[in-house]
Amino acid sequence: MTPSKIVLAYSGGLDTSVILVWLQEQYACPVVAFIANLGQTEAEVAEATEKAHRYGASEVHVADLRDEFARDYAFPMARANAVYEGQYLMGSSIGRPLIAARQAALARRLGADAVAHGATGKGNDQIRFDLTYRALAPELAVIAPWRHWDFKSRSDLLAYAAAKAITVAEAGPSRPVSVDSNLLHTSYEGEVLEDPAIPPPPGLLQRVRDPEDAPGTHELVEIGFEEGDPVSVNGQRLAPGALMGVLGEVGARHGIGRLDVVENRIFGFRTRNIYEAPAATLLWHAHRAVESLVLDPEVAQLKEEFVPKYARLVYRGLWFAPEREMLQAAIDHSQREVTGTATLRLYRGGLQVAGRTSPFSRYDVRLATFEDDHAAFDQADAESWLRVTGIRLAQGSRAGADVEPGELAAVEGVS
Amino acid sequence: MTPSKIVLAYSGGLDTSVILVWLQEQYACPVVAFIANLGQTEAEVAEATEKAHRYGASEVHVADLRDEFARDYAFPMARANAVYEGQYLMGSSIGRPLIAARQAALARRLGADAVAHGATGKGNDQIRFDLTYRALAPELAVIAPWRHWDFKSRSDLLAYAAAKAITVAEAGPSRPVSVDSNLLHTSYEGEVLEDPAIPPPPGLLQRVRDPEDAPGTHELVEIGFEEGDPVSVNGQRLAPGALMGVLGEVGARHGIGRLDVVENRIFGFRTRNIYEAPAATLLWHAHRAVESLVLDPEVAQLKEEFVPKYARLVYRGLWFAPEREMLQAAIDHSQREVTGTATLRLYRGGLQVAGRTSPFSRYDVRLATFEDDHAAFDQADAESWLRVTGIRLAQGSRAGADVEPGELAAVEGVS
Amino acid sequence: MTPSKIVLAYSGGLDTSVILVWLQEQYACPVVAFIANLGQTEAEVAEATEKAHRYGASEVHVADLRDEFARDYAFPMARANAVYEGQYLMGSSIGRPLIAARQAALARRLGADAVAHGATGKGNDQIRFDLTYRALAPELAVIAPWRHWDFKSRSDLLAYAAAKAITVAEAGPSRPVSVDSNLLHTSYEGEVLEDPAIPPPPGLLQRVRDPEDAPGTHELVEIGFEEGDPVSVNGQRLAPGALMGVLGEVGARHGIGRLDVVENRIFGFRTRNIYEAPAATLLWHAHRAVESLVLDPEVAQLKEEFVPKYARLVYRGLWFAPEREMLQAAIDHSQREVTGTATLRLYRGGLQVAGRTSPFSRYDVRLATFEDDHAAFDQADAESWLRVTGIRLAQGSRAGADVEPGELAAVEGVS
């Protein structure tokens, strides 16, 4: 196709700067730079804006999406206690659908007929971009230059950048890895991290303090929740974006949220990734702590069973897919009483829950106590319950086949 | 029923000592003490043996079950990456079925017609004991004195103990909580822990060093696996029980494995528990790290979906239930190539994976790398894949309804 | 407890008539008869009302719940395509929560402190009654006489009825089985059905015509749906109760909906049941047919995975449990476009879908056709899709281990 106007998701980095130039060259049409702020500093945004102009963007649009990112993406995901392959909190996965949704909306508003992004053709991010476009604005053409152009590697890219006078300071040959960063986390991938048998080189990780360098005294943080979402830190009510910012700072100070993992990418092969997710880690633990007081036990179990399903959808770029929304409807239904506080204790990379409260708490000390309170629970009921529950087990009893193993030789009478 | 001979699961603690005396008094028949060693010291076993004789046991049988506990209970559970309600590694849950199975086998061998245990009528452990008896030896009567006798509380128990000259040193009025301990973990529950809003009092926890008192330098531990099970530590091949013992020691030294949690008991109400699970924590992370190199991605996903189901079964005393065995068959099928090593870095309560290797590793750097290797992966394929995958999303496209939100007001052109 | 006023779920049958008398005798307090109409005839309701007065009810309350039963119970269950153990459509399971909910509401309104029902202590219905009371009005005492009184069998009951001048015509010694009937279905259980090796005796089943006696020509029925619920039959808009009535009649006429099954009861043992569910069967098939045009494929798959979970909850009396409501939230979310018609062809016990339409149909003949329409689907994309999807399979290839089996001896060259 021959686009008449393209909206590019522009970060200010080398790849999208090259793409900004290349698109103009290739398609001879206006290219709009869309800069989405999911947690950058003012200086970073300003620099990206300046570069977009410098490299020829026909228009530059900046959207501060921090509150929306926290409120409408990170929080719903946290309500689900989502975690991919048992460990990864998906700070990158959850950012792309928002960027792509806003980018598509902007393209429609500006009458553009194509969108472009800088994600490579082997990775996960292209899928998150593209499937969002397909779900929300399927009429737009998608240009992902890494899947089309002749550059085979970073050195090809650098050569082109040099030829076009594109600044590469931040991405020179010494750059060790690919980095993505937002309110929730920073991820590191590739290059020196490619051997999963060895740890990352000292000094590579930038966001979370090394636990061995963290403060020598612990810190307590109290996070307040309403209907499943965080609303305050240490008693201070905060907007969603600001709240995640505060959690990120305090977590990073104490070395919280580092993860070194080999994960299965969407296309079925593995990569080794390092994540630093201070804000996501605090949120995940605090949310679970409040839930532990409130959720019905069977609801809690059902939510556990949803975790891997839901996480897989988010990871695979299916945020705007109807099955994610369907699961979300169930999850959100469970959160109406997830209101209360959780206090976390942070110390040199370790995190402990130090307390939780809720006005809807179903923790009942009369039931929990070891003292025998017949009004609350008649222990004779347990016997009946066990007789009933045991019926099928006794029916299926293997008639002792398993209960005379060889180790009984180890049972010695002591006289 | 009137039992002619009873086999009691005897720990040497106050409760089972009182029960040992009470059973003789109540039923006027021989009571056999069965002492199962799942990780006690020699001195503890010797003391329990001596007490059993002192309090009138007709016979005393001691079984060293440490290897069996690790090999046939802890390891299969670890193959499943089992975790209850997202956090608890079930060190207590997994011990009871083994004790009950051996106790039932002993009862059969000795011609006893009843088994007894000291678990209370509100808790989980009674269920794990009783359902194991039902599954393996349903002909045995079960006597759980806490569900029958007139003692309403610990003070009633102490009065009886005093009357019968039963030593209570280890369990006097100052005893703060109920404690259970084995190779995998130590649990704490009740009394001073009953308020979930406050942390445990200083000095209560005994097994794992407080992170703030742990060594100031990290330690690396390499755990070797074969077909899903750990076989060595730092290159030294160890028997299952000894291996878990070593992991427990090194983890405890570095403050690893503390968990403060409110959990849903089997009967549907909540308790607050503290767990210290150094060995289980190390095993869980190391196992996942080796799996991450080897498991097929869809097998990995299926295993994730099994985690909450499998964990619920173990938690609820259904170890010997056919549905647990059915899930285990699937899980074990996935472990044939889970062979390799994981290196963990331990520091003041924090644990990081610092490397993993496997002779069956499917990590393929040609696929993972950012460099473009067309022989390994043709990025143009991604475009086709996305077109196909996007068909249903485009069909269901909400025609832009969601992509013009109010926040676009925040998108400002910068000229 | 000593109740001051009891509300009894009264059917007019022998069991609840005996209970009505027995409760007055036992507790010396007013007993209110609550008659819920879930599909009886006017005559049956009138007869039950008359009997309730005759046997001493202090008040008699009749509720026509047919529309509510269809709209708020049967339809939500049908949206879920619920089926228990692969076959049973749960016509009985779904009726009890409604009766119990209305009975509890009436008890509260009348200031009664107890509710009573006639379900036995081994069956499923007691659980559906009791758990509904617990969920909605836990302050009410529950009296289930079958769990308390000294009658051990039907003959004891008959002796008591004779002594108290309670009519037993409809339930005399020749009565072959226990029967339950409502708009959705009729169930048969016990007595002559207790041997699962033999079919029911001729003439036992009353509702659905024997297929061998059904009309010799087929009939077409068109059912219209809006947002997942049936709203019309053959173009005629009907209220929920009337609609289910019509489906029941036409289905019964053609011998539709008989099921002979051994099922697992809630308490873990088996019973053999015969069900005649003409209305439920038509609804289930028609709903699926409309869904097949509309549901996103991944939503459809997720719904399939919910079926056994949801069905188990309904079967086990957990209609008013939060986990059922949570699943329902997800299911209902999927039904917004399940609007259209399904035409069923009924003939002598057999049912075929003969057509389906929807204004939201995503059936796209350009995609479905065998003719090659590149604009709709480029077959070259399939090749790429397969290359990507096959990556992990090729990685795990068993290097031919499985592909040289002995049977290849059977492959003969034909020259």
Add this chain to the structure above:
Amino acid sequence: MTPSKIVLAYSGGLDTSVILVWLQEQYACPVVAFIANLGQTEAEVAEATEKAHRYGASEVHVADLRDEFARDYAFPMARANAVYEGQYLMGSSIGRPLIAARQAALARRLGADAVAHGATGKGNDQIRFDLTYRALAPELAVIAPWRHWDFKSRSDLLAYAAAKAITVAEAGPSRPVSVDSNLLHTSYEGEVLEDPAIPPPPGLLQRVRDPEDAPGTHELVEIGFEEGDPVSVNGQRLAPGALMGVLGEVGARHGIGRLDVVENRIFGFRTRNIYEAPAATLLWHAHRAVESLVLDPEVAQLKEEFVPKYARLVYRGLWFAPEREMLQAAIDHSQREVTGTATLRLYRGGLQVAGRTSPFSRYDVRLATFEDDHAAFDQADAESWLRVTGIRLAQGSRAGADVEPGELAAVEGVS
């Protein structure tokens, strides 16, 4: 690539005949015809063999795979009670992996470096072929001419056939649909079936007798099972292939197993299909009937939850994927006692279970009976069980919010 020898899955139909000629023309190398018999007649096989020679196959290999197809593909799938999207028994899906596996084995044995098939680039079968090749023999090149050549439609194909003197009798312009047939079923798709609003034209379906033309008296069939697999019909022990043949005949005679369905294809769009699956339908119902006597209730529930997952894998061509094998390990574990008989009653398109027996039956009439047998079940236990089970529901009670609905106005006292 330039293949040196190709093995083609050859059916004798128009498509693969054209492909046989086209491959020779295109690649100028020997093309081997592989004819897999999954249920054809001798005459069909002979005709296909003759044609293969006529159209230039360098070698013709015929494999009678009927027993293997039944024993190693259909039976394992039946153990799982697999059904896709609630209705389809997957007779086509399960045939392709076997053909592809044998074809790949033959290619290796003959030193061929490519395999070819006649499935189109939009359909499911190509995926089942290709993924099997990838899983078992990833070194082989795959040639799927429909994805490559210039023919756009059936008329292009016919023109080529005419030019090359390829017989088209069986596939002329009047041929209404695409047909696939094997021991389990016959499928029909495309052309006159493309409008899902109308039923198939009279006379189209060939295998199963129209119920309105089926015998006027029912027939009973008893199927014997051992460890989950059928082994006999009406007491006569049969080899797997012969057994499925007999079931297919008797089912077809009575009009059993027709399904008219709109299904979601693997690529995410819908097709309308008609299936006639007499053998599969009988097997499915009989297997469930024997299971109903034997399976532990929780195992049965877990199997139900596996059905949609397992079915999806089979449908999507993932028979040789490790996750299917992992699920199969669990399913097979459950089948060790699924031995016994089921009697089915067939009549004009309808099927009823008329009896089932098993030497391992856990149906216990003492538990099932309405008579009160305290030795088997103490009804007082039910009360305790309910008290325990109700704890969490009472905790979450909505304090009556739901129990005073407007309809109570319909409750009228009758005085």
